[in-house]
Amino acid sequence: MNERLDTGGILAALRSVVSGSKGAVALHEPLFNGNEWSYVKECLDTGWVSSVGKFVDRFEEQLAAYTGCRRAVAMVNGTAALHMSLLLVGVKPGDEVLVPSLSFVATANTVAYCGATPHFADSDLKTLGMDPLKLDAHLHRFADVRQDGCWNRETGRPIRAMVPMHTFGHPVDLDALTEISERYRITMVEDAAESLGSFYRKRHTGNWGRVSALSFNGNKTITTGGGGAILTNDDELGRKAKHLTTTARVAHPWELSHDQVGYNYRMPNINAALGCAQLEQLPAFLERKRDLAERYRKAFAGIRGIEFFTEPEHARSNYWLNSLLLDEAGADARDAILELTNKSGIQTRPAWTLMHRLPMYRSCPRMDLCTAEGIARRLINIPSSAVLGAHRDQA
Numbered sequence: 582m583n584e585r586l587d588t589g590g591i592l593a594a595l596r597s598v599v600s601g602s603k604g605a606v607a608l609h610e611p612l613f614n615g616n617e618w619s620y621v622k623e624c625l626d627t628g629w630v631s632s633v634g635k636f637v638d639r640f641e642e643q644l645a646a647y648t649g650c651r652r653a654v655a656m657v658n659g660t661a662a663l664h665m666s667l668l669l670v671g672v673k674p675g676d677e678v679l680v681p682s683l684s685f686v687a688t689a690n691t692v693a694y695c696g697a698t699p700h701f702a703d704s705d706l707k708t709l710g711m712d713p714l715k716l717d718a719h720l721h722r723f724a725d726v727r728q729d730g731c732w733n734r735e736t737g738r739p740i741r742a743m744v745p746m747h748t749f750g751h752p753v754d755l756d757a758l759t760e761i762s763e764r765y766r767i768t769m770v771e772d773a774a775e776s777l778g779s780f781y782r783k784r785h786t787g788n789w790g791r792v793s794a795l796s797f798n799g800n801k802t803i804t805t806g807g808g809g810a811i812l813t814n815d816d817e818l819g820r821k822a823k824h825l826t827t828t829a830r831v832a833h834p835w836e837l838s839h840d841q842v843g844y845n846y847r848m849p850n851i852n853a854a855l856g857c858a859q860l861e862q863l864p865a866f867l868e869r870k871r872d873l874a875e876r877y878r879k880a881f882a883g884i885r886g887i888e889f890f891t892e893p894e895h896a897r898s899n900y901w902l903n904s905l906l907l908d909e910a911g912a913d914a915r916d917a918i919l920e921l922t923n924k925s926g927i928q929t930r931p932a933w934t935l936m937h938r939l940p941m942y943r944s945c946p947r948m949d950l951c952t953a954e955g956i957a958r959r960l961i962n963i964p965s966s967a968v969l970g971a972h973r974d975q976a
């Protein structure tokens with residue numbers, strides 16, 4: 582047992598914040614308080630449940646309006662959206678793609694789906710996302726910048742793209758990463774799966790990548806059951822995304838013809854109906870999540886050896902998943918805290934197993950990953966559902 586850390590105090594602090602809820606407290610659960618029933622009923626009543634329908638169009642328009650991106654294309658899930666994003670920017674078999682090792686496995690899997698190799702980057706303690714200084718120093722050692730892009734001198738492969746991810750909703754340093762992407766001619770794709778409602782310098786995340794991917798899985802800030810979308814400010818790429826994700830079907834009143842290998846990656850109308858209802862409540866969800874984060878911050882302020890992670894400078898986070906960081910000296914108490922809290926009905930969990938440690942990615946190229954390793958040893962995610970926070974309209 583670690584003597585520097587008061588595990589009982591940590592449990593008490595968690596309880597003081599989530600005490601109002603009955604029974605076990607989940608890490609993240611959806612909240613259906615709006616027009617979900619009526620919109621889904623409309624799909625069932627009219628028979629428009631599948632791959633086309635007015636809710637798909639409306640959801641795409643409202644997503645574009647909310648994020649300030651020119652085009653949003655709804656898809657079956659965030660993984661499909663990320664796969665499509667990489668295809669759209671031209672990731673090909675034999676390429677390398679820079680991804681953070683500290684991420685959900687989809688960030689690397691989608692690179693593998695393209696026949697490309699993930700090249701793992703370290704994280705920054707200020708954002709929990711890709712560290713621009715370390716990335717620059719790493720690229721400086723082996724990158725060969727040519728007219729046709731960036732080449733890895735050591736492996737002989739092109740480095741086609743970089744995929745920064747906004748960890749738990751906290752925006753990465755997009756200015757610095759954009760500068761690197763331009764200087765090294767590496768296309769940026771944002772994995773914004775966790776950052777709907779997160780802004781960097783007052784602009785919504787997803788506006789920096791040529792294409793960006795969102796997720797509406799059941800545990801994300803808003804949900805469509807399963808779902809995702811790509812965002813882009815490039816009309817031509819938006820058109821291509823729609824075409825490729827609807828089986829590359831050629832528009833015609835009755836003929837069924839396709840002009841390339843397409844994908845059935847469309848979001849069904851019934852899921853989009855849920856999405857429209859959820860999007861209407863997004864501002865209220867964000868208010869509740871910020872209230873919850875603020876109460877956690879206060880509750881943990883006095884506890885030695887532990888830090889409640891707050892939004893980086895120049896960013897406004899959605900606080901999708903709240904995180905505690907133990908001091909390095911207390912890292913060996915992590916599992917005891919996980920055990921105590923989960924046994925006490927408060928769901929907590931560690932960060933993802935770093936991707937360079939997974940069997941299928943163990944031999945991929947990478948930089949020194951000591952910060953990601955440290956975060957993985959010290960981080961604990963704590964309950965973050967919107968329902969746990971208050972908002973203005975609440976009595």
Ligand SMILES: *Cc1c(COP(=O)(O)O)cnc(C)c1O
Nearest residue numbers: 658659660685687774775796798
């Ligand atoms: C959720 C998530 C995805 C994928 O989303 P799904 O909708 O579950 O396929 C991709 N990347 C990150 C970082 C995520 O958190």
